[in-house]
Amino acid sequence: MGGDVSHHASDLSSHPDASEMRARYARVEAGRGEVAVDGLVVMAGLYAAISPWVVHFSGARNDLMINNLILGLAVALIGVGMSMAPQRMRGMSLAATGVGIWLIVSPWVVTRFPDTGMIWNNVIIGAVICLLGLAATLAIRRGKHSTR
Numbered sequence: 001m002g003g004d005v006s007h008h009a010s011d012l013s014s015h016p017d018a019s020e021m022r023a024r025y026a027r028v029e030a031g032r033g034e035v036a037v038d039g040l041v042v043m044a045g046l047y048a049a050i051s052p053w054v055v056h057f058s059g060a061r062n063d064l065m066i067n068n069l070i071l072g073l074a075v076a077l078i079g080v081g082m083s084m085a086p087q088r089m090r091g092m093s094l095a096a097t098g099v100g101i102w103l104i105v106s107p108w109v110v111t112r113f114p115d116t117g118m119i120w121n122n123v124i125i126g127a128v129i130c131l132l133g134l135a136a137t138l139a140i141r142r143g144k145h146s147t148r
Contacts, residue, residue, distance in 0.1 A: 037139060038083035041096060041132045045075030048103060048125045055121045064110045064118060071099050075129055086140050093136040100130025 047054075049072025052065035078096050081089045103126030107114035 037132060037136050038079050041079030041082060041129070041136060042076050043079075044125060044129050044132060045072045045077070045079055048072030048075060048129065051121050051125060055117045057118055058115065064107060064114070064122075067106055067110050068103070068122070071103060075099055082136055082140075090137070090140050093133055093140055096133030097130050097137065098133075100126045100128070100133055102126070103129060 049069050051072070052068050057065050075096055078089065078092045082093055103122050106126075107118045107122050111118065
């Protein structure tokens with residue numbers, strides 16, 4: 001019954017997997033900002049999808065409601081795809097930018113006489129999606145978006 005139970009301070013630098021653990025930690029740290037962009041794209045898309053009911057688009061504006069619902073869900077799916085397979089979503093992240101631009105102009109194209117709430121809602125969420133799409137595209141093209 002004479003085992004040594006004293007605690008020794010151990011130095012991990014001599015561990016055989018130390019370099020692999022450092023590289024893995026560096027990859028995790030480098031990918032934190034991109035995960036935030038992906039999550040924000042998902043959240044912005046989901047808001048765009050539900051925004052007609054949040055802002056209370058008038059009943060005669062069904063075309064704009066459907067427009068926002070479909071495009072918002074599409075953007076949310078793009079965000080999920082960017083987090084799961086960033087290199088495969090390279091072109092789709094740029095498509096999110098195009099969707100953002102469309103959301104900005106869609107109140108005047110889809111609805112001839114949009115009300116103020118519809119305009120502000122689509123301009124703001126469209127600009128947010130556009131900027132997030134550009135940020136995601138730049139991150140992927142620079143190679144900073146790690147594959148998870």
